[in-house]
Amino acid sequence: MAYYAGNPLNRLSYLRSSAAFLASALESNKSRFVVYDSLNPLVAAPLPDGTKKLLLLKWDDLKQYIVGAEGNAQELFKGVDGKEEVELGRVPSFIKPEGGKSIAELTAAERRHVFINLPPLVFLGVDERSAPASAKSLPLSKPDEHSTLESHSPYGVPYWSFDVTALSELKEKLLKENQGAEFADMRAGMQTIPNEEASIGAEGRALVDWNKRNLFCPACSRPLRSVWAGWKRACVPGEPSAEGLDAPPACISKKGVHNFNYPRTDPVVIMAICSPDRESILLGRQKVWPKKFYSCLAGFIESGETIEEAVRREVYEEAGVEVGDVFYHSSQPWPYPSSLMIGAIGVAKEGQTIRCDLDNELEDARWFTRAEVLAVIEAGPAKQMSREEVAQIDGKEDAKSTPGGENTGGEEGWFRMPPATAIANTLCVAWAKNTYLGAAQSSSSGKL
Numbered sequence: 001m002a003y004y005a006g007n008p009l010n011r012l013s014y015l016r017s018s019a020a021f022l023a024s025a026l027e028s029n030k031s032r033f034v035v036y037d038s039l040n041p042l043v044a045a046p047l048p049d050g051t052k053k054l055l056l057l058k059w060d061d062l063k064q065y066i067v068g069a070e071g072n073a074q075e076l077f078k079g080v081d082g083k084e085e086v087e088l089g090r091v092p093s094f095i096k097p098e099g100g101k102s103i104a105e106l107t108a109a110e111r112r113h114v115f116i117n118l119p120p121l122v123f124l125g126v127d128e129r130s131a132p133a134s135a136k137s138l139p140l141s142k143p144d145e146h147s148t149l150e151s152h153s154p155y156g157v158p159y160w161s162f163d164v165t166a167l168s169e170l171k172e173k174l175l176k177e178n179q180g181a182e183f184a185d186m187r188a189g190m191q192t193i194p195n196e197e198a199s200i201g202a203e204g205r206a207l208v209d210w211n212k213r214n215l216f217c218p219a220c221s222r223p224l225r226s227v228w229a230g231w232k233r234a235c236v237p238g239e240p241s242a243e244g245l246d247a248p249p250a251c252i253s254k255k256g257v258h259n260f261n262y263p264r265t266d267p268v269v270i271m272a273i274c275s276p277d278r279e280s281i282l283l284g285r286q287k288v289w290p291k292k293f294y295s296c297l298a299g300f301i302e303s304g305e306t307i308e309e310a311v312r313r314e315v316y317e318e319a320g321v322e323v324g325d326v327f328y329h330s331s332q333p334w335p336y337p338s339s340l341m342i343g344a345i346g347v348a349k350e351g352q353t354i355r356c357d358l359d360n361e362l363e364d365a366r367w368f369t370r371a372e373v374l375a376v377i378e379a380g381p382a383k384q385m386s387r388e389e390v391a392q393i394d395g396k397e398d399a400k401s402t403p404g405g406e407n408t409g410g411e412e413g414w415f416r417m418p419p420a421t422a423i424a425n426t427l428c429v430a431w432a433k434n435t436y437l438g439a440a441q442s443s444s445s446g447k448l
């Protein structure tokens with residue numbers, strides 16, 4: 001299974017609009033919170049074997065920051081179904097309007113400030129792995145004002161994500177009270193965070209990020225309010241748009257389906273392209289990548305393209321190679337920020353010459369033999385990226401030599417590939433070991 005896939009939570013998406021259910025799932029002493037600082041989840045001190053797990057908080061740890069001393073969760077989710085025209089939405093107690101004003105007394109500009117500083121709170125789902133089959137998300141229970149966690153998922157452990165980036169005091173307290181805990185860079189932590197933990201962390205990260213980056217309506221510029229427990233953002237009609245409050249234009253997002261109001265998943269094709277005789281594979285490298293690091297070609301699917309067409313276009317634009325047959329292999333959620341990596345294997349046409357001067361995205365692309373790729377796979381973690389290299393690829397640091405890169409710098413014929421947690425590695429292994437169309441076919445012929 002791909003890293004970040006296999007999320008164990010039952011998302012119960014049909015209950016995201018039930019204020020009663022959400023309030024019950026929030027205040028339950030079973031509820032668990034994944035908290036993020038600048039999109040990095042809080043993880044506990046490493047276990048003796050070096051692995052790291054999410055440090056999950058409880059309602060008691062966070063309630064004063066979410067509803068305040070006197071607040072209640074029912075009030076918090078008022079209008080969460082997005083049907084009522086609730087003007088201001090929830091305002092956590094720690095956001096104190098300046099000058100002792102009540103929220104109703106704020107100017108439009110002040111209200112806008114409050115809106116854009118609301119930390120995202122997202123319902124991720126319930127963990128029902130300990131539930132008997134008969135008690136999992138009861139199928140005939142329609143949500144109503146009496147809905148509770150008990151009535152819908154009696155054994156469920158609710159999971160939430162909450163953004164604590166702006167809560168300095170809380171962050172300090174958490175790190176002080178939990179020796180060795182840290183807000184970890186998930187991408188660099190791919191080598192140490194077990195997949196199940198990472199898949200929950202990835203869901204929360206993508207949703208916190210989406211809520212924080214979509215503050216205003218793309219149709220009319222009004223502030224957006226989080227509804228559906230963080231899974232939709234709704235235009236607030238009472239707020240001023242860029243056109244001013246006096247002559248507010250009607251917002252098109254109030255009619256029909258508008259996908260900009262929902263969390264996005266952007267499809268990306270990533271492909272292992274083999275030579276016409278299937279004995280070599282085409283890999284490329286960008287200039288900013290660590291030394292000798294090569295990977296599968298990849299790119300966003302554009303509007304009006306099929307998966308196969310996007311694979312052929314990207315390979316031609318990046319490496320000048322025309323591709324014939326294309327096969328879907330597998331996919332991987334990629335929360336940086338919100339992609340779905342669609343893994344494919346393609347076969348190059350005869351007589352192709354590599355050239356990288358069309359879109360100049362790659363510094364180099366070349367064919368690697370099966371023996372070369374197998375040697376790197378067998379070398380295992382020695383060829384994986386370090387945390388510093390991840391930062392380098394993300395553009396956070398200037399390109400420079402790293403300890404990992406130096407290890408292979410002098411070895412002729414050696415190169416480095418993405419870690420086993422990346423789908424590029426999965427595709428290369430599937431090609432190199434001839435497992436991509438099923439073991440029976442590959443063992444009989446060794447080829448497609």
Ligand SMILES: [Zn+2]
Pocket residue numbers: 217218219220221222235236251252253
């Ligand atoms: Zn709007």
